[in-house]
Amino acid sequence: MNPLTQLDLSTLRRRRSMKWRHYPDDVLPLWVAEMDTPLAPPIAAALEEAIALGDTGYADIGQLAEAYAAFAKHRFGWWPDPAHCVLAADVAQGVIDVLRVVTEPGDTVLINEPTYPPFRRIIPNADRVLRASPMTRSADGRFRLDLDRLDADLADTAVRAFLLVNPHNPTGTVLTRDELSAVVALCSRHDVRLLSDEIHAPLVYPSEASFVPLLSLPEAQRSIVFVSATKAWNLAGLKASLVIAGAEAVADVRAIPADAAVNAGLLGVLASEAAFRAGGPWLDDLLAGLDHNRTLLDSLLAKHLPGVGYVPPAATFLAWLDCSSLGPDPAARFLEQARVAFTPGPDFGPLGAGFVRLNLATSPEILTEAVARMAKLAEGPTK
Ligand SMILES: Cc1ncc(COP(=O)(O)O)c(C=O)c1O
Structure with missing residues (x-):
């Protein structure tokens, strides 16, 4: 239906x-x-059960990381290690928490333009300088990553992190494995930390593309990604998301102050777990x-x-x-x-x-x- x-x-x-x-x-x-x-019926059932129990205390990550791992394995053929995941209230907050660990105040953070609007505000509010690397528009009207331009922008030594948004909001562009691999190579050549917002990953049209998770690339293990059920199952008001570290970035996500996870909502965790498991x-x-x-x-x-x-x-x-x-x-x-x-x-x-x-x-x-x-x-x- x-x-x-x-x-x-x-x-x-x-x-x-x-x-x-x-x-x-x-x-x-x-x-x-x-x-x-x-609401998807399994999510409604999880929330109804919580309400019936009065289960509205502080959030605990519970089985959310395991649920996402199973979802990612099934949908994308990639199994993230739940031990590499931490809970965050939402993707925007997770991005800021990670930037505070992997960059210093005054460092430049690169992002593609057009840019999801809140990032244009919250990154400068976190005392980082935001710089835009424009996407390119092909003759067919499609927006694509401009790897030459990205290379030039990453060469600026002030740039310490690149926040990729894949799939991209607002253009709906999905990167191929080759493009992702090229981005990883550029970031490592310029010694820039690569972060990726994968909130829209469940929403790839199968007839158009297959989603390739950044951390499924062996060479991307210094990267950190942000995932959530809130877009694909319409749960934004419930507040829960995951920050996932590559194998070489686990210490960075563990350095996020534990208080950050308390801002997540327990109903968000329970709903997201149900979404990934049964949605x-x-x-x-x-x-x-x-x-x-x-x-x-x-x-x-x-x-x-x-x-x-x-x-x-x-x-x-x-x-x-x-x-x-x-x-x-x-x-x-x-x-x-x-x-x-x-x-x-x-x-x-x-x-x-x-x-x-x-x-x-x-x-x-x-x-x-x-x-x-x-x-x-x-x-x-x-x-
Ligand atoms: C690319 C992207 N990142 C992050 C968000 C916001 O996610 P959250 O509510 O988890 O901060 C959105 C919401 O539309 C989005 O499109």
């Missing part, structure tokens, strides 16, 4: 999460990375529904808004739309005049000018309505 067609608009409007509360009720919210799905069939249904939506969006745009550039993503429920032909600041105009909310492209850095990020994790009806609203605006006079 498609999880994206289970909740109607009036039910969704009763939600209290950020996606549904931030804008007034006449706005269709297709912005922040939450999904319009009910596979639901995830497959979700991926089929998302696959339908990313193709539907392609045909809707081709029909109603042919000037918008869109390449269906290879992973994630995010669509990165080039709306530069529609005039300046498209997200603001879509919001004010069409009453549909996307994440503005410039939030992802200057390269995002003219783009909006659309969240596909909704019903085909809502997606269709959103494109109809966009199209009406594009037809009308520019205010």
